[in-house]
Structure formats: C-alpha cells, structure tokens
C-alpha cells in the first residue's frame with residue numbers, strides 16, 4: 001500500500017483555510033472541491049497511456065492518450081459529494097458509483113444505507129472520495145463492497161486522515177493506495193480527527 005501526502009504549496013494553503021473555525025459553508029465547499037482537484041492530479045499520475053496517431057493541422061501527429069479510460073468515482077455519502085465536482089473537472093467522462101454509509105455515533109461502526117455501482121466494476125479503477133479517514137471503518141466497508149463487485153484497482157482520496165485509519169487500511173487492504181492532503185495527529189475520544197476539520201459532512205451541507 002502507498003500513502004501519498006500531497007506536499008504542494010497550493011494544497012497546504014487551501015487546507016489551512018479549510019481548518020478555520022468560522023469558515024462559511026460556501027468556502028468549505030469551494031476549498032474541498034479545489035483540493036480534490038489537486039489530489040486527482042496526483043492520483044492519476046500512473047494512468048497508462050498509449051501511442052496513437054491523430055490528424056493535426058500539418059498532417060499526422062503521434063500523441064499519447066489514456067488507455068482504456070475506465071474510471072469510476074466513488075463518493076461516500078454524504079461528505080464525499082463535496083469532493084466530486086473537483087474530480088469530475090479533471091475526469092469528465094468518469095462513471096459515478098455512489099456509496100451511502102454513515103458512522104454510528106456511539107459504536108463508530110459504519111452503517112450502510114445506499115449502494116449504486118456502475119457497470120463493469122471488474123475493469124475499472126475506482127477513486128473513492130471522502131474528506132475524512134478517521135478510524136477507517138467506513139473506508140474498509142467501502143473497499144469490501146467494491147472488491148465484492150469485482151473491483152481490483154482501488155485508490156482513496158481524502159482531505160485529512162488520522163494515523164489510526166491509515167494503519168487499519170494497511171492491515172486490512174494493503175493493495176489500496178491512499179492520497180491525502182494531510183495526515184493529522186490523532187483521533188479524540190469520540191473518533192474525531194485532531195486537529196482535523198470537525199464534521200466535514202455538516203460543514204459541506206450546512207447542517208447543525
């Protein structure tokens with residue numbers, strides 16, 4: 001498993017703004033999407049390309065294009081939707097597979113309430129989107145169901161991760177690659193990331 005912490009000044013700056021306690025719903029949404037776009041650039045660096053020839057203005061030109069183009073974006077409801085626009089900006093033809101999971105506030109166990117995957121999962125690269133990787137329970141449940149659907153190539157994009165969550169994925173799904181804007185210090189006693197962002201879903205949807 002690889003964990004890529006996107007070490008880019010633009011990401012650091014945007015994440016700093018995202019951490020402000022008095023951030024507006026609009027700014028939280030905009031920045032989540034912008035960071036997701038930059039993480040997508042990083043997470044797609046190893047996509048395979050193939051040599052093709054196109055007709056250019058002065059005749060045939062040898063160019064490289066992405067091979068296969070079978071990508072599915074997997075936003076985890078709700079908060080993952082806040083990253084989706086940024087990813088679609090860069091991969092406009094990606095199919096979308098929606099996974100609805102929420103974390104039980106007492107047990108911290110993920111509860112599944114919606115799944116709608118696109119076709120041909122066994123041929124696709126899945127890009128899971130969720131702003132927060134905390135205990136890792138939600139991500140493990142998502143990877144489990146993607147693998148059950150035949151998916152073999154899975155990556156996860158997160159704004160902030162806790163070391164505890166990363167360790168859990170290393171132990172359970174070492175074949176999955178993680179891309180994250182920051183790995184924070186730890187979880188608090190109710191499973192929130194510190195310093196973290198607070199409740200990302202509530203901030204994106206303006207609830208609470």
Ligand SMILES: O=P(O)(O)OC[C@H]1O[C@H](OP(=O)(O)OP(=O)(O)O)[C@H](O)[C@@H]1O
Pocket residue numbers: 076077078079080101102103104108110130131132133134135136137138139165191199200201202
């Ligand atoms: O790593 P874990 O400990 O499983 O926690 C992370 C999950 O918790 C949050 O979702 P939440 O349950 O708040 O749902 P929401 O997106 O609907 O707010 C977050 O967006 C992740 O999906």
Ligand SMILES: O=c1cc[nH]c(=O)[nH]1
Pocket residue numbers: 132134191192193194196197198199200201
């Ligand atoms: O810190 C956290 C942990 C889980 N979910 C969130 O939205 N924030």
Ligand SMILES: [Mg+2]
Pocket residue numbers: 079199200201202
């Ligand atoms: Mg939430």
